[in-house]
Amino acid sequence: MTAVRADAHVHDVVGVGIGPFNLGLAALAAPLDLDTVFLDRAAEFRWHPGMMLDGATIQVPFLADLVTMADPTSPYSFLSWLKHTGRLYPFYIRESFYPLRAEYDAYCRWVAQQLASLRWGRTVTAVEVDPHDDDLYVVHARTADGVESYRTRHVVLGVGTQPVVPAALRGLDGPVVHSSQYLPHRDRLRAAGSVTVVGSGQSAAEVYRDLLDATGPGGPRLDWVTRSPRFFPMEYTKLTLEMTSPEYTDHFHSLPTALRDRLSREQRTLYKGISASLVDDIYDTLYRMSAAGPVPTTLLTDTEVRGAVWDGERYTLRLRHAQLGVEHERTTEALVLATGYAAQVPDVVAGIADRLDHDEHGRLAVARDYSVDGGRRRVFVQNGEEHTHGVTAPDLGFGAWRSSTILAAVCGREVYPREQRIAFQDFGVPAGTPPPSGTVGAGAAVAAALAGGAAR
Numbered sequence: 001m002t003a004v005r006a007d008a009h010v011h012d013v014v015g016v017g018i019g020p021f022n023l024g025l026a027a028l029a030a031p032l033d034l035d036t037v038f039l040d041r042a043a044e045f046r047w048h049p050g051m052m053l054d055g056a057t058i059q060v061p062f063l064a065d066l067v068t069m070a071d072p073t074s075p076y077s078f079l080s081w082l083k084h085t086g087r088l089y090p091f092y093i094r095e096s097f098y099p100l101r102a103e104y105d106a107y108c109r110w111v112a113q114q115l116a117s118l119r120w121g122r123t124v125t126a127v128e129v130d131p132h133d134d135d136l137y138v139v140h141a142r143t144a145d146g147v148e149s150y151r152t153r154h155v156v157l158g159v160g161t162q163p164v165v166p167a168a169l170r171g172l173d174g175p176v177v178h179s180s181q182y183l184p185h186r187d188r189l190r191a192a193g194s195v196t197v198v199g200s201g202q203s204a205a206e207v208y209r210d211l212l213d214a215t216g217p218g219g220p221r222l223d224w225v226t227r228s229p230r231f232f233p234m235e236y237t238k239l240t241l242e243m244t245s246p247e248y249t250d251h252f253h254s255l256p257t258a259l260r261d262r263l264s265r266e267q268r269t270l271y272k273g274i275s276a277s278l279v280d281d282i283y284d285t286l287y288r289m290s291a292a293g294p295v296p297t298t299l300l301t302d303t304e305v306r307g308a309v310w311d312g313e314r315y316t317l318r319l320r321h322a323q324l325g326v327e328h329e330r331t332t333e334a335l336v337l338a339t340g341y342a343a344q345v346p347d348v349v350a351g352i353a354d355r356l357d358h359d360e361h362g363r364l365a366v367a368r369d370y371s372v373d374g375g376r377r378r379v380f381v382q383n384g385e386e387h388t389h390g391v392t393a394p395d396l397g398f399g400a401w402r403s404s405t406i407l408a409a410v411c412g413r414e415v416y417p418r419e420q421r422i423a424f425q426d427f428g429v430p431a432g433t434p435p436p437s438g439t440v441g442a443g444a445a446v447a448a449a450l451a452g453g454a455a456r
């Protein structure tokens with residue numbers, strides 16, 4: 001790696017990746033007396049371009065923008081963008097909390113264009129301990145012209161999540177695409193004789209709905225296959241939404257790893273389902289189309305894709321129905337894998353791995369303040385902590401709270417006030433509640449919960 005000079009400039013924060021979360025951090029840091037730089041390998045901000053479907057909305061209210069939940073007076077708010085673009089009154093008349101996905105993307109780009117701390121076309125390749133100062137880090141980034149190296153007191157990893165392809169479907173030839181790349185392949189998929197969408201979440205439903213418009217006489221046969229026992233809706237009731245809160249995150253973070261992992265699996269309906277309006281739109285569309293005759297589509301639940309073979313013209317999918325334990329086959333000419341995303345320990349931190357905390361599964365053991373470096377509080381993650389913090393990790397509505405927490409650690413003081421309690425419900429035993437006399441304490445109760453029983 002390029003050696004850095006001992007007298008080279010030192011930044012307060014270097015952010016790796018400029019998705020919504022580090023963009024929010026950059027916007028909240030802008031008015032502060034901080035020297036920050038944010039690096040991204042992309043040429044400019046583009047939010048999930050492969051899924052920028054016409055009419056799609058974000059799944060959280062507009063207040064879940066980059067800054068408002070931390071600072072409602074920030075000039076980088078979604079409302080400021082609406083005012084700036086002359087869209088405030090139309091948005092007001094539209095009376096929907098949920099901006100279009102395209103609006104959210106344009107809003108983020110508008111904010112990005114105002115922030116001098118952003119550097120695009122920088123692929124971060126490594127983070128290292130500064131050879132001249134053990135408390136500093138050096139972030140190396142490849143550019144079109146060579147390598148740049150940034151010395152910094154703090155590093156914030158905001159590299160997002162990576163598309164997941166199930167093992168049985170990796171390395172396939174032929175027209176197979178992950179939903180993250182749907183739009184560039186849309187026309188080819190619509191021209192295929194048959195397409196199969198694999199997956200059960202919002203992206204799967206959006207792709208299925210989009211392809212349904214092309215189905216019918218002369219259009220592709222369309223199948224939708226999911227391992228889930230049903231096409232479940234995203235749970236959006238208000239007491240459940242209270243789990244997107246600082247205090248539920250405290251509770252979740254305090255639990256043992258195995259219990260957190262089990263809860264994460266159980267809480268999939270909270271954010272890995274399909275918006276109820278889209279489920280109904282799909283049903284109503286099928287109903288309308290069936291008035292003209294059979295709709296060339298098959299929807300299969302509780303069905304796992306165990307393998308696929310491409311013969312140069314079509315795939316033969318090996319499927320297994322979980323409840324029946326029956327294997328069967330289907331053929332299809334194209335595949336869309338809407339099989340989700342997952343956080344990974346970014347390769348770029350391999351050089352400082354010995355300073356980072358890991359759990360027994362090799363994942364980053366993220367502290368409650370989002371730091372990962374053994375209490376030094378100099379290396380932080382954004383949206384890489386679902387396994388330690390739960391449902392708030394990927395939620396746009398919680399980004400500003402997390403950024404405020406990281407900025408408080410960087411500045412050594414509370415720069416944006418953070419709510420510690422927002423819910424009406426308690427998620428653990430209410431604070432100050434003494435254990436009933438003669439019974440075991442909370443610790444033993446959790447152990448019993450893990451063992452699936454109750455403390456006696």
Ligand SMILES: Cc1cc2nc3c(=O)[nH]c(=O)nc-3n(C[C@H](O)[C@H](O)[C@H](O)COP(=O)(O)OP(=O)(O)OC[C@H]3O[C@@H](n4cnc5c(N)ncnc54)[C@H](O)[C@@H]3O)c2cc1C
Binds near residue numbers: 048
């Ligand atoms: C289609 C889709 C729709 C979603 N809609 C919503 C929604 O409505 N509401 C909600 O709450 N959540 C939503 N999410 C979930 C989540 O909020 C988003 O995934 C969000 O984009 C995550 O932001 P991020 O900043 O973590 O990462 P990303 O947006 O993934 O950005 C990460 C950035 O890091 C850069 N990067 C990665 N590695 C490097 C490197 N080595 N060097 C330099 N740059 C690097 C990438 O280029 C990228 O720009 C959605 C997710 C998807 C996929």
